[in-house]
Amino acid sequence: MSDQNNFEIDTMNMDGAPETLNIADKCPSCGRPNPEFKKRCAYCCALTPPRERISVRSMNLSTIILFIAALVYFAISVSLSPNYIAIGDLNETMNFSHVRVLAKVRYISEFKDKYQKRSTIQLELEDASKGSGDDYEGRIKLKAEGEVARELKEKGLLPARGDIIDASATLFAGKGYRTLSLGTAELLKVVDKSNENKTIDADIKSLLEKPDNFKNKKIKIKEAIVVSKRGKLIVEVADTAVETIPGSKPASVIVFGVDSTRYKEGQKLSINGLFVFYERGGYWEIKVNEEETDAIIILN
Amino acid sequence: MEISIVIYSIIASLIGVFIAMLASIIPGLHIYNVIALTMLLAFTAADLFSGLHPIVLTGFMLGMVVGFSMLFTVSSQYFQPNDESFRSIMLPHERFLLEGRGHEAVMLGALGSLVAIFIITLLFPLIPSFFALARNIVQPHGYWMVALVMFFILMTEWPKDHGVGKTGWQRFWDGWVQLLMGYFTFIVAGILGMFVFYRTIVPVENAFQSLMPLFVGLFAIPSQIMTFMTKVKVPKQYICDSVESAPHDVMRGSASGFLAGLYAALVPGMTPGPALLCTGHLTVTSGERQFLIGGGVGRVIYYVGALMLFFMPGVFMRRGGAAINISLFFVPETPEQFFLISGIIALTGAVSFLLIGWFSRLCAYLVEKIDYNWFSAIGCAMLIVLTIQITHWQGMVLLTVATALGLVPNMWHSRRLNLLAVLMVPVSLNMSGAGPAVARFFGFY
Numbered sequence: 001m002s003d004q005n006n007f008e009i010d011t012m013n014m015d016g017a018p019e020t021l022n023i024a025d026k027c028p029s030c031g032r033p034n035p036e037f038k039k040r041c042a043y044c045c046a047l048t049p050p051r052e053r054i055s056v057r058s059m060n061l062s063t064i065i066l067f068i069a070a071l072v073y074f075a076i077s078v079s080l081s082p083n084y085i086a087i088g089d090l091n092e093t094m095n096f097s098h099v100r101v102l103a104k105v106r107y108i109s110e111f112k113d114k115y116q117k118r119s120t121i122q123l124e125l126e127d128a129s130k131g132s133g134d135d136y137e138g139r140i141k142l143k144a145e146g147e148v149a150r151e152l153k154e155k156g157l158l159p160a161r162g163d164i165i166d167a168s169a170t171l172f173a174g175k176g177y178r179t180l181s182l183g184t185a186e187l188l189k190v191v192d193k194s195n196e197n198k199t200i201d202a203d204i205k206s207l208l209e210k211p212d213n214f215k216n217k218k219i220k221i222k223e224a225i226v227v228s229k230r231g232k233l234i235v236e237v238a239d240t241a242v243e244t245i246p247g248s249k250p251a252s253v254i255v256f257g258v259d260s261t262r263y264k265e266g267q268k269l270s271i272n273g274l275f276v277f278y279e280r281g282g283y284w285e286i287k288v289n290e291e292e293t294d295a296i297i298i299l300n
Numbered sequence: 301m302e303i304s305i306v307i308y309s310i311i312a313s314l315i316g317v318f319i320a321m322l323a324s325i326i327p328g329l330h331i332y333n334v335i336a337l338t339m340l341l342a343f344t345a346a347d348l349f350s351g352l353h354p355i356v357l358t359g360f361m362l363g364m365v366v367g368f369s370m371l372f373t374v375s376s377q378y379f380q381p382n383d384e385s386f387r388s389i390m391l392p393h394e395r396f397l398l399e400g401r402g403h404e405a406v407m408l409g410a411l412g413s414l415v416a417i418f419i420i421t422l423l424f425p426l427i428p429s430f431f432a433l434a435r436n437i438v439q440p441h442g443y444w445m446v447a448l449v450m451f452f453i454l455m456t457e458w459p460k461d462h463g464v465g466k467t468g469w470q471r472f473w474d475g476w477v478q479l480l481m482g483y484f485t486f487i488v489a490g491i492l493g494m495f496v497f498y499r500t501i502v503p504v505e506n507a508f509q510s511l512m513p514l515f516v517g518l519f520a521i522p523s524q525i526m527t528f529m530t531k532v533k534v535p536k537q538y539i540c541d542s543v544e545s546a547p548h549d550v551m552r553g554s555a556s557g558f559l560a561g562l563y564a565a566l567v568p569g570m571t572p573g574p575a576l577l578c579t580g581h582l583t584v585t586s587g588e589r590q591f592l593i594g595g596g597v598g599r600v601i602y603y604v605g606a607l608m609l610f611f612m613p614g615v616f617m618r619r620g621g622a623a624i625n626i627s628l629f630f631v632p633e634t635p636e637q638f639f640l641i642s643g644i645i646a647l648t649g650a651v652s653f654l655l656i657g658w659f660s661r662l663c664a665y666l667v668e669k670i671d672y673n674w675f676s677a678i679g680c681a682m683l684i685v686l687t688i689q690i691t692h693w694q695g696m697v698l699l700t701v702a703t704a705l706g707l708v709p710n711m712w713h714s715r716r717l718n719l720l721a722v723l724m725v726p727v728s729l730n731m732s733g734a735g736p737a738v739a740r741f742f743g744f745y
Contacts, residue, residue: 031538073643
């Protein structure tokens with residue numbers, strides 16, 4: 001085979017029988033004439049027998065395998081169920097890893113840096129299926145900072161409290177802390193909208209008599225009176241209509257998250273907020289976000 | 301994953317291939333230059349691009365990378381010929397062109413590219429743990445692995461036009477001048493690389509493209525200038541239906557290309573060229589066909605394979621310009637994203653391969669009808685405009701210096717491979733921890 005002049009050997013097969021090489025009268029590499037049907041082109045030295053060559057057509061046909069592979073991969077990517085990790089299982093051994101959680105939004109809060117420029121949206125999440133109850137291990141905070149927070153708001157991707165969300169985020173976990181950080185707004189999706197955002201009208205008496213009926217729900221108190229102020233963020237309110245025995249304290253509830261300097265004792269307020277049980281203090285409170293326009297309305 | 305995202309990503313990737321094909325017609329234009337321009341547009345028109353899901357934009361970029369890695373050598377094949385005065389440094393594809401076998405050279409490279417796409421899409425997803433292991437093994441040893449390749453490059457520089465002088469001293473000088481210029485190029489390129497790594501003059505907002513003026517200046521512009529200097533009539537090209545290649549050519553070329561691509565993909569600072577030089581020796585490749593096939597395999601494994609490792613669960617390795625650019629707006633996270641990326645690579649790889657034959661015919665036709673210098677002139681102008689646009693006048697200063705250095709190998713017929721010291725020297729020194737000390741020695745730090 002290696003000797004280009006030895007035409008006789010080249011045209012024998014292994015049994016010694018003559019073999020047809022199907023050599024064309026022109027070089028298949030450079031196109032110049034090959035009138036003597038030589039195994040090598042006299043001009044470019046390329047091998048001319050088809051068996052020494054790979055046809056472009058066969059190469060083209062082999063791409064069918066790639067098209068099939070592409071279809072299979074697309075099918076897998078569409079059908080693959082996401083690998084959700086339970087919030088309770090997120091620990092420091094998984095620090096910096098990208099994780100995906102299916103969770104229920106417990107609270108949403110937003111705050112800005114000290115220059116009032118860069119905002120951070122923080123969601124407290126619990127496992128969507130089993131919830132967290134009073135178990136802190138079953139909860140985690142998801143942070144969206146700066147651009148991501150802005151995009152979440154501008155694109156209307158921000159979930160509401162009680163919504164079930166699918167979030168892919170980076171875990172930052174160490175001794176005593178666990179946080180998820182959202183890389184882009186699109187990696188947070190609302191899977192199921194909640195109806196927990198409906199506001200329920202209530203008064204303080206009914207809240208305190210049957211607190212479980214209102215637990216973790218958004219409530220609206222049409223009229224309440226400020227009975228005292230506690231620190232910078234807390235005021236205590238009571239029903240305005242309830243007659244109280246002189247000298248005794250009226251049934252009251254704490255309103256948390258307000259700028260107490262803005263209110264005076266005896267002032268009547270309309271309050272919109274979340275009714276929650278403050279576990280450390282062991283009492284019920286209404287959490288409000290004063291950035292919401294109707295969070296607190298002064299009535300007198 | 302939502303089917304709409306998959307469909308949008310497929311469409312975006314095919315658009316990417318189309319743009320890559322258009323860009324490929326200009327010789328010397330590199331895909332990373334096009335990606336840099338896309339990124340610049342993305343930052344400028346943030347509102348327009350913010351409407352796209354990051355994975356759709358990733359699909360678009362991936363389409364460009366796959367398309368370009370398979371197509372961009374076609375125009376260089378036809379529009380950058382060398383004449384006989386460069387015979388000693390002429391590469392096989394240039395010789396094929398002068399024999400009227402430009403299309404065959406293209407298809408041999410394409411065969412290598414096809415093999416690489418098969419390896420990437422059918423083998424890579426099965427062995428993610430191998431890459432995680434390989435990365436962990438290579439990471440602490442990268443600096444000396446790059447240093448070894450540098451030594452190998454320097455050791456294998458050889459005198460090419462020796463013995464033409466009339467006196468003994470002239471012949472002695474002829475023998476040594478190429479070696480000396482090769483070493484000179486290597487040292488100066490290394491110092492230039494250190495300067496850019498430690499004290500780049502490119503404005504900070506575009507500093508992620510600091511290396512662009514260097515690569516354009518060292519490689520692209522000198523190639524165009526060389527083309528202007530070349531006075532050669534490109535013969536009529538024959539469009540062949542088959543390529544001369546025995547199974548052992550494909551096997552050996554693919555083996556050397558695969559190892560080279562993998563080496564370049566795993567070791568920072570490496571590119572397929574020097575890696576192919578080493579692996580070619582390792583796999584005892586011989587002949588022009590194996591070289592062309594190996595080049596095709598190595599190129600695609602490096603550009604596309606390295607990018608795939610960026611999306612591979614458990615690996616997430618950010619290597620190469622495309623991965624760095626994509627990481628600015630997308631963080632790969634889930635297996636379904638990886639499978640989508642694998643599918644896009646298989647699809648765009650197949651489409652790009654089918655386009656190569658037609659694209660080669662188009663280029664063969666154009667080189668017959670239009671003076672190839674026009675393509676070089678357009679390429680040159682585009683590269684300069686792109687450099688100014690992306691890196692401002694400061695980049696232009698770097699480009700001028702780099703071009704002067706890039707012309708040295710052309711003038712003295714030393715190897716252009718030495719110019720890669722611009723990347724290998726700083727990366728190797730930095731990985732070894734000696735980078736800051738060396739930079740301080742030169743007053744860069």
